[in-house]
Amino acid sequence: xxxxxxxxxxxxxxxxxxxxxxxxxAEGRYLHQDIHRISQDFxxxxxxxxxxxxxPHQPYQDWVEPVPETVLWxxxxxxxxxxVDIRHRLNWxxxxxxxxxxxxxxxxxxxxxxxxxxxxxxxxxxxxxxxKKALITVDPHDASAKKIIESCGxxxxxxxxxxxxxxxxxxxxxxxx
Ligand SMILES: CC(C)(COP(=O)(O)OP(=O)(O)OC[C@H]1O[C@@H](n2cnc3c(N)ncnc32)[C@H](O)[C@@H]1OP(=O)(O)O)[C@@H](O)C(=O)NCCC(=O)NCCS
Numbered sequence: 225x226x227x228x229x230x231x232x233x234x235x236x237x238x239x240x241x242x243x244x245x246x247x248x249x250a251e252g253r254y255l256h257q258d259i260h261r262i263s264q265d266f267x268x269x270x271x272x273x274x275x276x277x278x279x280p281h282q283p284y285q286d287w288v289e290p291v292p293e294t295v296l297w298x299x300x301x302x303x304x305x306x307x308v309d310i311r312h313r314l315n316w317x318x319x320x321x322x323x324x325x326x327x328x329x330x331x332x333x334x335x336x337x338x339x340x341x342x343x344x345x346x347x348x349x350x351x352x353x354x355x356k357k358a359l360i361t362v363d364p365h366d367a368s369a370k371k372i373i374e375s376c377g378x379x380x381x382x383x384x385x386x387x388x389x390x391x392x393x394x395x396x397x398x399x400x401x
Contacts, residue, residue, distance in 0.1 A: 228300040228338060230308065230345045233273040237297060238266050240304040244330035251331060289315040294353060298329070298342045305333050308346040312353055320384045321393050324358040325350060340372045347376070351400040358400050361393040373398065 233241075242263055248254045262269045273295045291311050298306040306329035311318055318324070327342045343360075350358050360378060362369045374380075378396035386392040 226301050228298055228305060228341055228345075230296045230342070230349065231299055233270050233295055233297050235267060235270055236302065237299055237304040238263075240302075241297070244304055244306075244332075247331040248328070253328065288317045291315050291318060294349065296346065296349060298338060298345070304330070305338050306330055306342050308342050308349075310346060310350050310353060310355070310358075312355075314359060319359070320395075321361055321390050323361040323395070324355055325360050325398075334368075339368065340375060343372055343376050347398070347400045355400050357397050360396045360398055362396065364392055364394045370394070 242259060245254060245257060245259050245262070249259070275292075291313055293309045293311045296308050296310070297304055298308070306327065308325060308327040311322065311324050311326075314324065325343070325346055327339065327346065329338045329342065347358070360373050361384070362373060364370075364383060373396045376398060378398040381395045381397055384390075384393045384395060
């Protein structure tokens with residue numbers, strides 16, 4: 225059995241990634257990623273995610289300043305477990321709602337400690353990208369995500385109020401040094 229590690233997206237994890245994507249869709253996440261289309265051209269999907277200058281952060285591209293992000297996958301024993309997206313800088317939307325770092329563990333693998341691992345392991349990558357302090361935003365009612373962020377040193381700054389389009393978010397800053 226191997227230890228979990230962060231890695232660039234790769235063809236090696238096709239089956240478990242597609243299974244996880246179905247799990248994410250079932251909870252309303254990553255709906256812009258079409259499973260059928262991705263499975264038809266998995267190499268093309270991976271190539272886009274691995275773009276050297278960053279993958280363009282997807283939602284709201286039409287009305288906010290585009291921001292590149294580095295996408296990393298948490299893997300263990302040749303299985304995909306989760307994703308962390310590290311946005312290279314903030315735009316006004318990320319500053320209020322999205323943050324620099326977004327991490328997610330596939331639903332069937334939650335509650336096993338991988339949430340804390342994925343965030344801890346992402347901090348040196350953020351630092352390498354020039355981010356000294358990272359903003360992480362979280363659903364105020366998400367006790368497990370808040371516990372993870374605080375246990376990794378995150379300090380609560382404030383809470384962004386909900387709008388018609390976006391939910392309330394607590395904003396934490398975390399030291400990446
Ligand atoms: C947040 C998320 C990544 C957590 O993943 P996970 O793999 O379940 O996390 P862990 O197993 O590391 O558990 C985190 C901690 O929360 C605790 N926890 C779980 N449910 C809890 C609850 N209802 N109340 C309080 N603590 C809780 C766990 O006991 C654990 O604490 P411990 O390390 O002291 O035992 C996962 O739920 C997820 O992908 N959510 C959707 C995306 C998201 O909200 N991301 C975070 C904001 S960017």
